[in-house]
Amino acid sequence: xxxxxxxIASAAAALALATAAPxxxxxxxxxxxxxxxxxxxxxxxxxxxxxxxxxxxHYATWCSPANAQWTYVNHxxxxxxxxxxxxxYAVSAPEFASAFIPARNATATAHYTLxxxxxxxxxxxxxxxxFYDQWVRINATGLAMLDTVMLGDQSWYGTASxxxxxxxxxxxx
Amino acid sequence: xRSPKILFALGMLAAAGVAATALAAHAERRAIPxxxxxxxxxxDLETAAKREQARGCPDSGASGDGPCAAARAKLDAMHDxxxxxADAAIARPATERAAAIAAIRAFRTNDWLEVDYRxxxxxxxxxxxxxxxxxxxxxxxxxxxxPARDVLVQAGPGAGLHPAPRKARPDARLPVPExxxxxxxxxxRQMPGFGKRKSSxxxxxxxxxxxxxxxxxxxxSQPAKESEMPPFVQVALYADGELASYTDTLTR
Numbered sequence: 001x002x003x004x005x006x007x008i009a010s011a012a013a014a015l016a017l018a019t020a021a022p023x024x025x026x027x028x029x030x031x032x033x034x035x036x037x038x039x040x041x042x043x044x045x046x047x048x049x050x051x052x053x054x055x056x057x058h059y060a061t062w063c064s065p066a067n068a069q070w071t072y073v074n075h076x077x078x079x080x081x082x083x084x085x086x087x088x089y090a091v092s093a094p095e096f097a098s099a100f101i102p103a104r105n106a107t108a109t110a111h112y113t114l115x116x117x118x119x120x121x122x123x124x125x126x127x128x129x130x131f132y133d134q135w136v137r138i139n140a141t142g143l144a145m146l147d148t149v150m151l152g153d154q155s156w157y158g159t160a161s162x163x164x165x166x167x168x169x170x171x172x173x
Numbered sequence: 174x175r176s177p178k179i180l181f182a183l184g185m186l187a188a189a190g191v192a193a194t195a196l197a198a199h200a201e202r203r204a205i206p207x208x209x210x211x212x213x214x215x216x217d218l219e220t221a222a223k224r225e226q227a228r229g230c231p232d233s234g235a236s237g238d239g240p241c242a243a244a245r246a247k248l249d250a251m252h253d254x255x256x257x258x259a260d261a262a263i264a265r266p267a268t269e270r271a272a273a274i275a276a277i278r279a280f281r282t283n284d285w286l287e288v289d290y291r292x293x294x295x296x297x298x299x300x301x302x303x304x305x306x307x308x309x310x311x312x313x314x315x316x317x318x319x320p321a322r323d324v325l326v327q328a329g330p331g332a333g334l335h336p337a338p339r340k341a342r343p344d345a346r347l348p349v350p351e352x353x354x355x356x357x358x359x360x361x362r363q364m365p366g367f368g369k370r371k372s373s374x375x376x377x378x379x380x381x382x383x384x385x386x387x388x389x390x391x392x393x394s395q396p397a398k399e400s401e402m403p404p405f406v407q408v409a410l411y412a413d414g415e416l417a418s419y420t421d422t423l424t425r
Binding site: 027028030059060061062092093094096098103106107112115116117118119120121123124125126127129130131132133134135136137138139140141142143144145170172173 | 215216230231232248255260292294298307315317332333381382385389400402407417420
């Protein structure tokens with residue numbers, strides 16, 4: 001079976017790394033909440049930040065910002081606060097997204113949506129409460145051209161005091 | 174399957190010049206075994222997708238059952254075929270995966286647990302080429318197995334498999350020492366000798382809203398790679414003692 005050993009990168013990736021923005025490793029992209037490939041929406045008053053928490057805050061000194069952010073769940077229809085991580089290096093090959101679940105303020109059953117295959121969508125609920133400073137796989141089977149990960153605060157589960165954590169997303173292939 | 178990207182990327186990397194040193198800090202070399210047939214399937218998928226986009230077909234989320242729906246269904250079928258073929262190209266034969274299923278059943282102490290293979294994919298805790306096999310049981314739990322050792326790396330509610338979060342009844346709550354004892358029993362079963370080994374690890378106990386209790390031991394004896402976490406083991410138990418999740422990145 002042919003094997004290839006190479007480095008995937010781009011000038012944009014190199015620039016991103018040089019400015020300590022989301023890291024690119026070969027076959028792996030880690031996108032930080034608050035980083036250049038991350039967009040948050042919704043009332044700013046509802047966003048909360050835990051400095052020194054999450055993957056960038058607790059483990060990875062090379063990425064920033066060094067925090068995790070969260071908001072309370074919304075039990076009504078539709079998202080009030082939400083966020084999007086855009087993968088700038090999506091490839092036409094099976095890709096796997098993992099979410100880092102922080103130790104604190106991650107107690108909701110959160111609804112992740114992945115955009116892949118040039119415009120298809122894959123949605124899954126992830127119970128964040130059983131996990132603590134660790135990676136959780138969002139898609140157990142590969143999705144090609146996985147270019148966007150979306151997470152909102154809407155949930156039909158739990159109570160209004162549950163918190164949805166928005167931290168790093170890692171995409172591997 | 175990544176060759177067009179690779180060629181493009183290598184060219185761009187050469188042009189990056191100044192930033193190459195910084196890049197090296199986070200780049201990982203990967204060997205990617207890909208059958209030519211699989212590569213062709215993804216190339217065909219890309220070509221078909223670009224053709225539909227040129228035709229003006231929007232995302233499935235926007236189009237619903239509009240005129241592009243048939244094209245989207247075809248693209249999705251091509252996608253699933255390609256992904257399945259790619260997984261088949263890297264997965265161990267089913268006969269070799271029997272040891273992984275046995276490891277999961279031993280962990281759950283249930284010889285009859287229904288366990289299905291899902292995929293083989295990169296291990297998010299490791300840089301490089303280390304893989305995990307993902308399995309799911311009929312209770313909504315997902316299991317990650319290190320196929321090189323048939324060792325359980327992680328277990329917990331799988332995405333989309335266990336949507337209703339579990340809570341212990343108040344009258345079923347166990348005291349923390351009992352939960353700690355149960356966590357250690359699980360670890361001793363998974364990692365014989367853990368009782369002696371844990372003295373060299375950094376212990377941590379915490380909980381989330383007193384609903385899930387975490388018993389964790391981190392290994393800080395060696396500096397972790399920049400993009401990896403220090404190895405750790407963790408048992409998470411619901412307040413009534415039921416398993417919430419398990420992770421072992423210590424066992425090598």
